[in-house]
Amino acid sequence: MTDSVNFDRAAAYYDATRGIGEEAMARTVELLRPELAHRGRVLEVGVGTGQVALPLRAAGARVTGIDLSGAMLERLIRKSDGRARITLARADATRLPFRGGAFGGAYLRWVLHLIPAWSTALGEIIRVVRSGGVVVVQLGNGAEGRQGEIRRRCCELVGVSETPPGLDWGDTESLDDAMAALGCELRLLGPIRGESSERLTDYLDEVESGKYSWTWPMDEEARRGAVAAIRPWARERWGPLDREISVSYETYWRAYDSPGV
Numbered sequence: 001m002t003d004s005v006n007f008d009r010a011a012a013y014y015d016a017t018r019g020i021g022e023e024a025m026a027r028t029v030e031l032l033r034p035e036l037a038h039r040g041r042v043l044e045v046g047v048g049t050g051q052v053a054l055p056l057r058a059a060g061a062r063v064t065g066i067d068l069s070g071a072m073l074e075r076l077i078r079k080s081d082g083r084a085r086i087t088l089a090r091a092d093a094t095r096l097p098f099r100g101g102a103f104g105g106a107y108l109r110w111v112l113h114l115i116p117a118w119s120t121a122l123g124e125i126i127r128v129v130r131s132g133g134v135v136v137v138q139l140g141n142g143a144e145g146r147q148g149e150i151r152r153r154c155c156e157l158v159g160v161s162e163t164p165p166g167l168d169w170g171d172t173e174s175l176d177d178a179m180a181a182l183g184c185e186l187r188l189l190g191p192i193r194g195e196s197s198e199r200l201t202d203y204l205d206e207v208e209s210g211k212y213s214w215t216w217p218m219d220e221e222a223r224r225g226a227v228a229a230i231r232p233w234a235r236e237r238w239g240p241l242d243r244e245i246s247v248s249y250e251t252y253w254r255a256y257d258s259p260g261v
Helices: 014-018 022-036 053-058 070-079 118-128 145-158 172-181 200-208 220-238
Strands: 041-045 062-067 087-090 103-109 129-138 185-198 245-257
Touching: 014 070, 022 053, 022 103, 022 129, 022 185, 022 245, 041 118, 053 062, 053 070, 062 070, 070 087, 103 118, 118 129, 118 172, 145 200, 145 220, 172 185, 172 245, 185 200, 200 220
Parallel strands: 041 062, 041 103, 062 087, 103 129
Antiparallel strands: 129 245, 185 245
């Protein structure tokens, strides 16, 4: 295995902290289904607890999922009562255990920032997707909005890098360049628009307890001290922390047609 981030510790609470809501997920499946459902076997890299894989499989896609975390895969199986009809493997994205051209397509959501050798992973994905297939990617949004400001402030106070171990959040330019070098052509899918609500006190509680992967390199005492210092700063900046705030968002999936289309 490489030093990519393993999410074993997050399996129990991942769905509660990383969900996007039923409407946004329905729109996600609506976008991905015509790209993937007709291509035979398709691969999800970083399948996690099956947030995308389970509804996409229900919509007709033949999904195979890989993840570094055995605990996340076990959670997926429990969520589906063992009836997921998804082939699963604990595997490393930089050394996929599949023959070349085994899949008609692949997709990744919120995972490349966790893989230091992310360009190697992309090369592996292109290797296992047959000529004329598609790779669909959505990067994370960890650098955006109030939560992004809090993350940066916390990293500054603790003295750790705010840059993720892999591809930086939102660095679509580097992603596009890497895929172009692999011979792929870009199409944008979306947007997915919506609104969600957040209470900053809830997010700060989650940061304090270390629920996000960017907090894991931090010393626990230093992290808790940083959050204690951030609370009055955030209150002065945005008002009462327990106030529910509506957040609008717009996201895109990036589809890359592999050579041979």
